Amino acid sequence: xxxxxxxxxxxxxxxxxxxxxxxxxxxxxxxxxxxxxxxxxxxxxxxxxxxxxxxxxxxxxxxxxxxxxxxxxxxxxxxxxxxxxxxxxxxxxxxxxxxxxxxxxxxxxxxxxxxxxxxxxxxxxxxxxxxxxxxxxxxxxxxxxxxxxxxxxxxxxxxxxxxxxxxxxxxxxxxxxxxxxxxxxxxxxxxxxxxxxxxxxxxxxxxxxxxxxxxxxxxxxxxxxxxxxxxxxxxxxxxxxxxxxxxxxxxxxxxxxxxxxxxxxxxxxxxxxxxxxxxxxxxxxxxxxxxxxxxxxxxxxxxxxxxxxxxxxxxxxxxxxxxxxxxxxxx
Amino acid sequence: xxxxxxxxxxxxxxxxxxxxxxxxxxxxxxxxxxxxxxxxxxxxxxxxxxxxxxxxxxxxxxxxxxxxxxxxxxxxxxxxxxxxxxxxxxxxxxxxxxxxxxxxxxxxxxxxxxxxxxxxxxxxxxxxxxxxxxxxxxxxxxxxxxxxxxxxxxxxxxxxxxxxxxxxxxxxxxxxxxxxxxxxxxxxxxxxxxxxxxxxxxxxxxxxxxxxxxxxxxxxxxxxxxxxxxxxxxxxxxxxxxxxxxxxxxxxxxxxxxxxxxxxxxxxxxxxxxxxxxxxxxxxxxxxxxxxxxxxxxxxxxxxxxxxxxxxxxxxxxxxxxxxxxxxxx
Numbered sequence: 291x292x293x294x295x296x297x298x299x300x301x302x303x304x305x306x307x308x309x310x311x312x313x314x315x316x317x318x319x320x321x322x323x324x325x326x327x328x329x330x331x332x333x334x335x336x337x338x339x340x341x342x343x344x345x346x347x348x349x350x351x352x353x354x355x356x357x358x359x360x361x362x363x364x365x366x367x368x369x370x371x372x373x374x375x376x377x378x379x380x381x382x383x384x385x386x387x388x389x390x391x392x393x394x395x396x397x398x399x400x401x402x403x404x405x406x407x408x409x410x411x412x413x414x415x416x417x418x419x420x421x422x423x424x425x426x427x428x429x430x431x432x433x434x435x436x437x438x439x440x441x442x443x444x445x446x447x448x449x450x451x452x453x454x455x456x457x458x459x460x461x462x463x464x465x466x467x468x469x470x471x472x473x474x475x476x477x478x479x480x481x482x483x484x485x486x487x488x489x490x491x492x493x494x495x496x497x498x499x500x501x502x503x504x505x506x507x508x509x510x511x512x513x514x515x516x517x518x519x520x521x522x523x524x525x526x527x528x529x530x531x532x533x534x535x536x537x538x539x540x541x542x543x544x545x546x547x548x549x550x551x552x553x554x555x556x557x558x559x560x561x562x563x564x565x566x567x568x569x570x571x572x573x574x575x576x577x578x579x580x581x582x583x584x585x586x587x588x589x590x591x592x593x594x595x596x597x598x599x600x601x602x603x604x605x606x607x608x609x610x611x612x613x614x615x616x617x618x619x620x621x
Numbered sequence: 622x623x624x625x626x627x628x629x630x631x632x633x634x635x636x637x638x639x640x641x642x643x644x645x646x647x648x649x650x651x652x653x654x655x656x657x658x659x660x661x662x663x664x665x666x667x668x669x670x671x672x673x674x675x676x677x678x679x680x681x682x683x684x685x686x687x688x689x690x691x692x693x694x695x696x697x698x699x700x701x702x703x704x705x706x707x708x709x710x711x712x713x714x715x716x717x718x719x720x721x722x723x724x725x726x727x728x729x730x731x732x733x734x735x736x737x738x739x740x741x742x743x744x745x746x747x748x749x750x751x752x753x754x755x756x757x758x759x760x761x762x763x764x765x766x767x768x769x770x771x772x773x774x775x776x777x778x779x780x781x782x783x784x785x786x787x788x789x790x791x792x793x794x795x796x797x798x799x800x801x802x803x804x805x806x807x808x809x810x811x812x813x814x815x816x817x818x819x820x821x822x823x824x825x826x827x828x829x830x831x832x833x834x835x836x837x838x839x840x841x842x843x844x845x846x847x848x849x850x851x852x853x854x855x856x857x858x859x860x861x862x863x864x865x866x867x868x869x870x871x872x873x874x875x876x877x878x879x880x881x882x883x884x885x886x887x888x889x890x891x892x893x894x895x896x897x898x899x900x901x902x903x904x905x906x907x908x909x910x911x912x913x914x915x916x917x918x919x920x921x922x923x924x925x926x927x928x929x930x931x932x933x934x935x936x937x938x939x940x941x942x943x944x945x946x947x948x949x950x951x
Contacts (some may be wrong), residue, residue, distance in 0.1 A: 296854050302771035304785065305764040306824040313821035314790040317798035317805060324801060331807060375637050380632045387633075392642040393937050397647065399944060400933045402883040404901045405922040408908045409650045412915055420649050423666040436823055496643060503943055553794050556885050560905055577796045584800040594800045602797045609792075 324595035331589050342596040352597060354474055354571055355579040361479040362453045364576060365487045369542065370494045370547050377495070378502030379532070390505070393497030401487065403493070406550035407560035410489045411436065414561070436562050437487050438571035441477025442484050486557050498543050505539030506532070541616045548608055552578050552601065576601050644938040654919035655729040662916045672728040675699075677720050687714075689721070697721060730916065732926060737917040741910075742895065743924075746903035753818045753899060754881040761824025762870060769832035770823070770858045775845070784833075791826040795886065803890055817891040818899065822881060828873045831946075835869045836862055872943040875936060882929055899924050 328335045346352055375495050377395070381388055398406065413420045415437035422433055438445075443453040458476060460468040479487065509532065517527045533540075555577040562568035567578060574582075575595065584594025649668060653661065656670040665671070676684045677699075687699040690713070697718045703710040738744070771777075772784050799825055802821065803812070811817040839862055847857050863870065885901040892898055898906075904925050908918055933940055 297775040299771045299775040300778070302767045302775070306768035306787075306826075306829060307783070309821065309824040310790055310826065312805075313802060314793065314798060315786075317801035318790070318793055320801035320805070321797060324804075328803075331804065335886050364706060372916065377636065379823055381634050382631050383628070384636065387636075391636050391640055392941065393934070394643055395932070396941055396944075397933070398643060398877060400883075400902075400929055401926045402901055402929070404883075404904050404908075405650075405884050405926045406646070408922050409646050410906075412653070413649065414644060414920070415915075418666045418915065420645070420666050426875075438647070487710075492646075493641070500941060501832065504945055514890065549794065553796055555796070558910060580796055580800065581886075585803065591800055591804055598797045598800060602793065606792060612629050613892070621757065 298548035309605075310513055321595040321598055324592045327592050329592040329595075332589060338592075341569045342593050345593065346596055346600065347378045350471070351571065351574070352579065353471070355574045355576045357474055358479070358483060358572065358574060359552055359554075359576045361483060362487060362490065362554060363548055365479065365484075366490045366494070366551045367544065367547045370491050371543055373491070373495050374502050374543065375536070375540075377499045378506055379497065380529070380558055381503050392500060397496070399497040403556035404560060406489070406493060407557050410485070410492075410557075411561045414485050435483065436482045437569050438481035439572050441473065441480055441572075443478030445481065449544065452607055468550055473520055474572075480569060482562050483573045486554070486561060486573055489557050489561070490551060490554060494547055498547065500541055502536065502544055506538050509535050538616070543613050545609060548612075549605055550609075552605055555581065603614045650923055652917050654733055654916060654923050655731060656916050657728070657730050658677075658916045670729055671725045671782050673723055673725045674728075675721055676724055677716055678722065682930055687716070687721070692718065704939065733891075733920040737907075738924065739918040740917065741903060741907050743900075743903065743921065745896070746900045749815075749897055750882060750900040753815065754878050756819045757822045757881040758874050758877045760819070761825045761828050762874060764824040765828035765832055765873065766858070766863060766870070769829045769836055770862065772829065773833045773836035774839075775854075787829065788839065790829070799886065799890060806891060811891075813892050813894045813897065815897055818888055818897070821887075822877075822884075825873075825877055825880075828877065829871060831873060832866070835866050839865070852857045860921055868939075872939055875932075875940055876943050878932075879929065879940070 326339060327339060328338050328341075358394070381391055384391075385435045412418075414422075416422060416432060416434055416437075419435070421435065422431070425431070441454075447454050454477060455473070458472045459469055461467070462472055512533050514527055517531060522530065554575050558568070558573050558575050559566060559581075562573040567574035567582070578595065580594050580597050580601070582588075583590050583597060652668045652670055655681060656665065657672055660670070660672050667863065674686060676686045676895075677687055678684055686702040688702070689697055689699050691698040695718055696715050699714055699716050699721070701711040701714055702708070769833065776838060779867050806812050811820075844857060847861055851853040883901065884899075885905070888899045888902050889905065904921055907921055912918060
């Protein structure tokens with residue numbers, strides 16, 4: 291039986307392995323190496339050890355882009371999570387038209403981010419955009435959206451008569467910290483970044499709703515029936531049965547949404563600009579900063595790789611953190 | 622009972638509101654794409670492509686449509702359209718302003734699509750995208766089914782190690798290896814070629830994972846029977862496993878196709894020539910070059926998403942389930 295000539299198993303893996311080796315493994319290893327060198331598009335120009343990392347630590351633009359990305363995640367992740375769970379619950383209850391809703395909610399997921407970004411850019415246009423004409427119904431007029439660099443906390447406090455800039459200036463002189471950094475942190479995401487937050491939520495929500503729906507359908511009906519007999523209210527049922535039993539899905543949604551949010555690029559590239567990076571750099575997210583550093587005018591491959599590695603470690607530690615939490619909260 | 626109806630209607634109204642929020646941008650895109658640019662510039666942001674038309678009424682009641690050039694008090698200078706309302710019958714005619722009437726009427730500018738399509742070589746971009754996506758799908762199917770077969774049904778040294786190495790590579794996000802990849806592709810002279818757009822994507826680790834799960838479920842008896850009948854290892858894959866795995870292969874293909882069609886950052890970085898530019902990159906350049914022609918921009922966005930939207934509506938069940946099981950989205 292064994293005499294027949296067979297290809298070695300490695301032959302079967304070879305095509306895939308070559309691609310993974312050359313276009314994943316080597317580039318990933320190379321990005322580590324690049325970060326320790328002064329490396330331009332022409333090639334290595336000398337070993338510089340940790341210089342790139344030190345530069346990174348002092349780079350105000352890097353911190354700004356990190357805070358922007360952080361704000362993006364802080365808003366997008368929880369809101370997406372809550373809305374998705376809410377609509378998945380509603381979808382789980384209704385029988386008729388459920389397929390129709392599912393299809394509708396999924397459309398943003400399959401459409402290209404480029405087209406989506408172009409459309410939303412025009413929706414946020416101050417003169418002929420849909421958003422401002424919708425808001426004018428509620429008496430809100432003339433928001434600059436994508437060109438507004440002021441933070442949303444600042445704008446909101448402004449409406450109740452608190453001048454945040456004034457207080458931060460005092461704080462800056464008292465503590466010796468830089469005013470612009472204080473404003474970036476306490477002013478909140480700029481209105482331009484907030485517009486991108488809206489687009490990210492809109493884009494991610496449908497997908498996560500469907501994921502949640504799949505999770506909800508796995509919860510046995512019998513739990514709810516038992517709770518019904520015990521006289522638990524719908525509200526209580528949701529928090530005592532649904533939320534705990536859906537937690538694996540919640541962790542999955544949390545992780546995936548965080549990872550995608552940390553990698554937002556197209557929306558920033560297409561919606562804010564020129565100059566790209568938004569008003570006063572307030573929409574410059576970390577992936578855009580990597581792109582701009584490595585492939586923009588500077589073409590600083592090694593510094594861009596350093597930033598990319600930092601992003602990698604952030605994503606990796608968030609993943610590990612969530613895995614740990616998941617183990618703790620296991621049902 | 623009353624409470625139940627109330628709950629149901631609440632559910633439905635919320636779901637409908639959410640559905641509207643989801644599709645409104647697309648509806649607005651389509652309606653804006655058939656508006657005239659001058660209407661948009663005037664600040665018209667509604668959903669109905671209404672347009673203000675001016676006309677003068679003759680003594681016999683006929684309407685003559687005109688275009689106002691200068692509106693100066695008592696007298697206006699106008700051009701008078703002919704019957705087709707595309708060309709002018711008379712130009713620079715002076716008409717008493719009081720005699721000019723205006724009304725809002727529905728008008729679709731379908732030629733926006735043709736104009737946008739011809740302004741930059743969108744036809745070429747479409748062909749490039751179709752070619753690249755097609756090659757990627759073929760490559761993914763080929764490499765993934767071979768590798769998945771080995772991982773699922775063969776025993777060899779280092780199998781699990783290699784498999785987990787693959788899986789760990791899948792977890793690394795694209796921005797991390799983008800810059801070094803660009804450098805490598807420059808070195809081998811692939812930047813600005815189809816190679817750069819196709820070859821790095823002809824394998825998909827997630828597809829290997831998915832197919833491996835599927836291949837594992839095939840009963841061992843089937844293998845034994847085929848081996849006794851003299852079928853080679855490759856023959857088993859080709860004649861038995863692939864034919865019974867058609868649904869999952871279709872899922873893999875659709876997934877690879879959508880991914881390739883929508884990919885943006887990679888082709889943006891790897892190409893600069895107009896000749897091999899793919900649709901998404903072409904659209905993004907178009908958006909930056911003609912940011913003031915809103916109507917054309919909307920037309921271009923509409924026809925660029927149309928093919929995928931049609932594919933989605935036809936294969937929505939399969940697409941939704943493959944996206945949900947994969948956890949990978951755009």
